[in-house]
Amino acid sequence: MTDSNRLIEIRWHGRGGQGAVTSAELMAQAAISEDQYAHAFPSFGPERRGAPVLSFVRISRQSPIKVRAEIIEPDVVVVLDPSLLSIVNVTSGLKDDGMVVVNTRKHADQLREEFGIKQTLVTVNATRIAREILGVPITNTTMVGAVVKATGAVKVESLEEPIKHRFGRLADRNFQAMKRAYDEAVIQEKG
Numbered sequence: 001m002t003d004s005n006r007l008i009e010i011r012w013h014g015r016g017g018q019g020a021v022t023s024a025e026l027m028a029q030a031a032i033s034e035d036q037y038a039h040a041f042p043s044f045g046p047e048r049r050g051a052p053v054l055s056f057v058r059i060s061r062q063s064p065i066k067v068r069a070e071i072i073e074p075d076v077v078v079v080l081d082p083s084l085l086s087i088v089n090v091t092s093g094l095k096d097d098g099m100v101v102v103n104t105r106k107h108a109d110q111l112r113e114e115f116g117i118k119q120t121l122v123t124v125n126a127t128r129i130a131r132e133i134l135g136v137p138i139t140n141t142t143m144v145g146a147v148v149k150a151t152g153a154v155k156v157e158s159l160e161e162p163i164k165h166r167f168g169r170l171a172d173r174n175f176q177a178m179k180r181a182y183d184e185a186v187i188q189e190k191g
Contacts (some may be wrong), residue, residue: 006062008153009071012055013090014080019140022166023078024057026144029162030154031059039065052088059153078147079103080126080139085115094119097190101146103127103139108188122150124185133177134170141167141174145181156182 010027014020024040031038036059043054056071073093079102084090091100099120102111105128108121124146126139134142141163148156156179163178164171 007060009074010057010076011071011074012078018080020055023140024055026162027057030158120190121188142177142181145178146185149182149185
């Protein structure tokens, strides 16, 4: 992504029950296992299953993170559910040199035209990967793979233990889905 020594702020957009909170936590745990500083937290209101939700993760290689507020100007925006692009301004506050990582079947050029995304755009069909490997269209761990490829914030191997801890007997399939999304994610630089 950019300078790997600076603080990276990632805002996750999902729907209740899709695992946006889990995704942020997995990335933070992986970063901490690499001796980085990290924290992850959700933004909850009266949401219910299926309602738009946010979660956040900050990762720093050099210094402790003291900011505990929501991420208003993210480096990276992650969209677990592509239908959110039509109802939420996911790029609000996104830095000019930032990136958007989207679970979609569409090509990046289509998304740029349809939603006016100007920053680097990373696309992956995480729903298809999740259905094929996990048997359900829950894209949280799958999208973590795309984010890791796009940002380099953590190593793929560093996610193995947090995924095992979180998913138990389903860990191997979740790790496999994450690695496949890492391999299949397509990065289209800022236009």
